[in-house]
Amino acid sequence: MIVCVQYKLRFFDVFTVVYIAQCVCHFAFLIVNGNENHLVMVKNWFEWHDLYKNEPKLQQRLQIVQEYIAHSLNLSQPGLIRVVSVCAGDGRDLLGTLSNHPRAKDVYARLVELNPQLVERGQETIESLGLTKQIEFINGDATISSNYVGAVPADIVIVCGVFGNLADETELNRLLANLSFLSKKGAFVIWTRGHSQGIAHSETVRKFFREHGFEEVDFKLTATGDMGVGIHRYLGESLAAPKEQQFFAFTGIPSKAR
């Protein structure tokens, strides 16, 4: 009888331990990697853009970004409106807004993106909108200041999906300091920053923007609660020459992008 009880207990213990170990591993995996599907499904930045089809966080983020782009266009002075987009993806935020905005014909934009497939898709959209004479989609390195020469200082600077792909806060500060080359005095800067592991990273971004001479126009969290989208105005003078040739390093990887 005693032997039997002991055996049952041991049997139960083994199952319990294995079960607990599985749970711990699973939760640790989710904490480290966020969305499980992200890690499994996304191999490159082209595939990352497919997440827009199903992920509420990205869909809500896009909606707010487009709202802010439209707001910036509405408030722009009559005449030419210069726009730059850093790490533009397929340009859906700007191009989607221009598709039905009355100031579309006033926009001169340069979008800089490293992935050739995304650039190709963006270029097809530009052609379909009849904006080929005004919008340049450069297949190049957005971290290099020479890729913006001729297109800056801009009235609207889009830096979406970038801040979560920097190594640390020092790198974020370096990029913010260099926005004075991209931005005109009074330029709108539109940005995003995801939260992870319960940390509201967008609050750090807002604090740093203040310290770099930007005024907050508006800030929203997505309804999912884990993605911040902001619009700031640059109040300082724009720099004629960049402070650095390479003004930030993009170190994020698609499977963990936030």
Ligand SMILES: C[S@@+](CC[C@H](N)C(=O)[O-])C[C@H]1O[C@@H](n2cnc3c(N)ncnc32)[C@H](O)[C@@H]1O
């Ligand atoms: C998180 S996605 C954001 C895309 C887009 N801005 C958006 O919000 O949908 C990051 C993008 O940065 C691009 N990228 C990564 N390193 C880059 C670099 N050095 N220069 C230009 N683009 C880069 C990737 O190919 C990818 O499209």
